[in-house]
Amino acid sequence: MSTPETQPAANFIRHIIAKDLAENKHQGRVATRFPPEPNGYLHIGHAKSICLNFGLALENQGTCNLRFDDTNPEKESIEYMESIERDVSWIGFTWHELRHASDYFEQLYDFAVDLIKQGKAYVDSSTPEQIREYRGTLTKPGIPSPDRERSIEENLDLFTRMRNGDFADGQYVLRAKIDMASSNMNMRDPTIYRIRRVHHHRTGDKWCIYPMYDYTHCISDALEAITHSICTLEFEDHRPLYDWVLDQIEVPCHPQQIEFARLQLEYTIVSKRKLNQLVTEKHVHGWDDPRMPTIAGLRRAGVTPAAIRDFCERIGVTKKDSWIEMAVLENSIREDLNEHSARVMAVLDPLRVVIENYPDDQVEQLEVGNHPQRPELGTRKIPFSKVLLIEQEDFAETPPPKYKRLTTGEEVRLRGAYVIRCNEVIKDADGKIIELRCSYDPDTLGKNPEGRKVKGVIHWVSETHSLPAEVRLYDRLFCRPNPDMEANFLDALNPNSLQILSQSRVEASLKDAPVESRYQFERMGYFCVDKDSSPDQLVFNRTVTLRDTWDS
């Protein structure tokens, strides 16, 4: 059996690392980091970055840290931090060290003082509006702030007092003194510290000034001796600033920032802000709603860590903006689930079938395999009796062309059991089919009938022996390929993304199926036991359907 994980494919970052290794650039060391801001749950886009960073470290005998970029306490929380640790672990990676940007607040402050002493940073009293105005535009250079030439002594004093809490929020900022005329907006004296009296989930109220991303990230990388600092494309313009900061101060190493294109998946979104909106406005039932592209959502839907890793390897790593089709993800999911899931029978939308020529009280325990290609997964017994349940959609009075299921007067194979023939259709007063009267051929158990071919096979359960279950069928959350492109992404929401079937029946072997266990419901798809499930009320989520090539 092939493993779902494919061999490492070539990509430009692997080339860069191979070259650095060949040149002994960092004494042959590879150190990466995955640096999320703890302001939301991780999603499939983060998975790409996680697999990249941890994968690169792993395949080069290097290290990968998990670092929380927690410099903006307003949006961050312990809950998010914990969910991130949980999700990274679940995907299957172990970090070398767990770090936080906030671990470096003191050092960051010292470096800022150093910058001021060098005359490379100054305290500015301009308002945000003034700063924006002075910054110029894409085509017009900026002009210096009136505070730009403040003396070093005064800057030192002001910055100390900023830290001491002598000023109101927003009264001053610390800015790097670089080049107000730079064609790169990020180099026009970027703000590196702001005053903000917000409780930080780790440092509490110790600080009332917080460092900005551009200033913090490069120094954090350097302090951790990161060799390759991998981030997404929108930070390309920030690289000169990343390098500038590290060039002004004394740090153990100067990591190389490398940018790659973030994942864009059709029929979904990966904007934290919008994902947050879906949750808070209750368009979904939470961060772990199986329709969400979050790691928690995928997990609850029944997607495996191996499938996510396989997907991330398949989509590749480039600098090209691209949209991945959902079919690629589904393929990775099916490939892993097909190999590892035990098969069981479940009737989602039951139709009663009475086998008229089967003895009233007889029950046969039929032995069936748990996996058609993997006999080592064993067999189980399923009860066959006079009254069975089959799928409504597996019977048609007037079948469409090439129909291979049950129809009046014709035969069909009951999976793992006998061939039956439908003799009569019972309807209620409204003409709705409520029961089928059938007969079975006793000589067709484990063998084909004499002289005729029965091509259809359908699944079933015994009415009295089966267990009631609720089955949740999920469809894509959006009905447009690029919801992000819509004026309002909520307009693209799929109104039928969740269908709950409360009358389903599953075979008795599922009685004690643990939460998160996964099965293939034969002919129906892959399903996972939901956390809402209990022995009295089983609840299953559909992870993905089976591939369906029946064109009709």
Next chain:
RNA sequence: UGGGUCGUCGCCAAGCGGUAAGGCACGGGGUUUUGAUCCCCGCAUACCAAGGUUCGAAUCCUUGCGACCCAGCCA
């Protein structure tokens, strides 16, 4: 129209001057007690365009065209 980046099959993606890998999707066939799986076969004389260099170009040069990112005291 300042700067940065990108353009190879429907969607991804290898390729790095020697004559277009692979995956997904799609189409056809075979096996099958899942219309699943699995197995065969097919699927870019062509690499955004036009010039140029070269015995030879997707790969080098030139000029166009198109797309994305940047003017937070967010990350």
